[in-house]
Amino acid sequence: MAEAVRSRLEQRTNELHNLLELGIFDEKEIKNIVKKREQFEYRLRRRVTRREDFLAYIQYETSLEKLRKLRKRRLGIQISGHLSDFSIVDSLHTLYYQALVKFKDDLNFWKKYFTFCKQHNSPKRLSKAYAQCLRFHSDQPEVWLEAADWELHNNNNAKNARILLQRGLRANKTSKELYLAYFRLELEYWHKMVQRAHILGIDLAMLEERERNALAEIQKQQKQNPKADMNDSDTSDGSDHGIKPTVAIRKRKKRKNDVLAQLNRSSDDDDDWFSQEEDRHSASKRNSSELSRGRNRNQPSSTREISGDSDNDDIEGNQSQSDNDDEFDAELEARDAKDLLSSISQGNEQEENSGPSPEDQPFSSEGEKALEQARAVGVSFYSGVIPRVIYFTAIGYHPQDIQFQKKFLDIYRCFENTDSSRSQIYEQLPVDNTDALVLICRRPLDDHHIDAVFMPEQKLEALNLSDSLFERAISQLELSSLKTHHLMVLREAVESFGNDDDELAKRARSLLNKRCDEYAFSKVAPCVTAVEFLLTAAQEQGNNNIAHKLLDRALQHDELRTSSILWELKVNMVSIADGNVAQVLLDAANSLEPDHAQKFLAASWQLHAERNDSDGMQETIRIAVSRNCPNKQSLCCLHVEWLGKRAFLEPLRTHLYLTWVAVEIEHKTSPAIIRTIFEEAISKYGKISPRLWARFIEFEQQEGRHKESSQLRWRAYKTLEDPAALADHLNVTTH
DSSP states (O other): OHHHHHHHHHTTHHHHHHHHHTTSSOHHHHHHHHHHHHHHHHHHTSSSOOHHHHHHHHHHHHHHHHHHHHHHHHHTOOOOOOTHHHHHHHHHHHHHHHHHHHOTTOHHHHHHHHHHHHHTTOHHHHHHHHHHHHHHOTTOHHHHHHHHHHHHHTSOOHHHHHHHHHHHHHHSTTOHHHHHHHHHHHHHHHHHHHHHHHHHTOOHHHHHHHHHHHHHHHHHHHHHOTTSOGGGOOOTTOOOOSOOOOSOOOOOOOOSSOHHHHHTSOTHHHHTHHHHHHHHHHHHHHHHHHHHTTSOTTSOOOHHHHHTOOTTTTHHHHHHHHHHHTOOOHHHHHHHHHHHHHHHHOSSOOOTTSSSOGGGSOOOHHHHHHHHHHTTTOOSGGGTHHHHHHHHHHHHHOTTOHHHHHHHHHHHTTSSSOHHHHHHHHHTSOTTOHHHHHHHHTHHHHHTTTOTTOOHHHHHHHHHHHHHHHHHHHHHSOOHHHHHHHHHHHHHHHHHHTTTOHHHHHHHHHHHHHHHHHHHTOSSSOOHHHHHHHHHHHHHTTOHHHHHHHHHHHHTSTTGGGOHHHHHHHHHHHHHTTOOHHHHHHHHHHHSOHHHHHHHHHHHHHHHHHTTOHHHHHHHHHHHHHTTOTTHHHHHHHHHHHHHHTTOOHHHHHHHHHHHHHHHHHTTOOHHHHHHHHHHHHHHHTTTOHHHHHHHHHHHHHTTOHHHHHHHHHHHHHHOSSTHHHHHHHHHHHO
């Protein structure tokens, strides 16, 4: 162990000499650095290595690097390329590699390393790290999303980002986040291609017609020959009915900082991941040691080449790649779209140059259904068929999640020329679902935010149409939730249109008031939100008497009196008017369900405790126990503590515990809970209350635990100040 530690420290001697020569650290600080590193190295070579050891070492080296940069800036050293400029960062990379090999299952450790690579501009290592993490954590959608985002926004490679999202979906078929990210990616790509097609003067309507004719011909041939493969069916003259190329495109160059290329490496390379990095690190130290002796350290050097850190050695390739991405080949895009449609529905991933191509693979039944639904609007790539396929595939796994479908609609609204696709989504929404009905009814108002030139007349028309749709839906389904959504939409309209036009704002406000009056006290499904809006409006106008009468009327309604919101408003209004708040709290507790009544009971007990009203406190606890509220036990404990602080007599202190036990036995509570109550009472009053011991012993005898009752008798004699009194209580209890 000592030899390995010494070897590791000797590899970093040149770095320390460089720091000393530059004047960044003095000799005393260098010795402290060596001593500290030696301690960390020994900790890493324990028999059982801990995560905390690696984290502490990494934190120390990170702080050391920050201090080095700060002192270099303070000393005015402008020349870069010194050995110490990159050696600490390289050592941190090695530490992360070493830690991740031991703790592959720690996803948070991987995320720390991703952040570190981004902060120090290490794209090649980051790509390798993403690939390795995806091999170990393929069931984590967030890693796929982060890797795809890196490919799209940092490597400017939409194709690799698409493939990563596809692979992520194959490993996590029900991940909503992956479907939404994949959908947005394809929608952005489709929007970009449509814009290019318009610039190049491509007739999209003609292309759509060609694709439909070609699809009809293929389907006709398949009906005649069912065994024929749909993808292999061509026209008799061998011509291509797809899109012809318009601009040539050069071959895409491969990149070194490509996540997909790293992910496609064989599994044998995974075992050598750390060993390769370790060898590279050792070699870089030896090379830098040999070359640094004959070189003037005050001159810039190509130390990046010496160290083997090739994170930035493909900048020109990236630049040329970025130039290639701007060129467009319509035939290539059509072929990629066709491959993509096939790959979406495949259950197993086909590796590059292995096995048949995606065009030779048949669609699954789910894929066929999704493709058929997507082609109802258009069949060509330029009709947006790929995003629609993704949408229908996603909702196939989550058919009842309307909010998930709403997120697709929100993404669609960020792009132009998506009316037909959005209409298809609205048409397939189930009308027997409340959330779906809300989406359908509020569609006119949601769509008006897309168009920047939406005129006030059009806004008014959208408002009236949405209101009529809600009215029609509520007439068929008398649901309070649907009425609540209607009122919320109208209130959003009041807030949105209030600054646009006076007439429009007045119309929205009048509709809101009208619907509140209709829904507040309707015979079927009265709406609490409507009552709340009416109360707010009355208070804003200063009509407090009307607000009190309105609230009293609502609380007399059988359905509305079970609303905790209205009771909270009642408590606030009574407290402002200096009324009997305690009685209102008890009324609320008796009217509401136990889960909602517990907060009113807690407030009632606190109020009576502040007033030193023992009767009111006991009444509150009685209601809590009789209604079996979740906080009954906590209220009893608070009351016992309050009694102890008031220094009442012992019978009063223990009587509450005994009453509590009697209530729990009556409700057939678990014996373990009852024993807990007894133990708590004995811990406080066991020295002075023989009655508690006698009742506890009797309880154990009734449960048939005679051995435990004898042990309790022995504990009582040892604990009580007057053990002779226990016999009298036991005789009374027995008789």
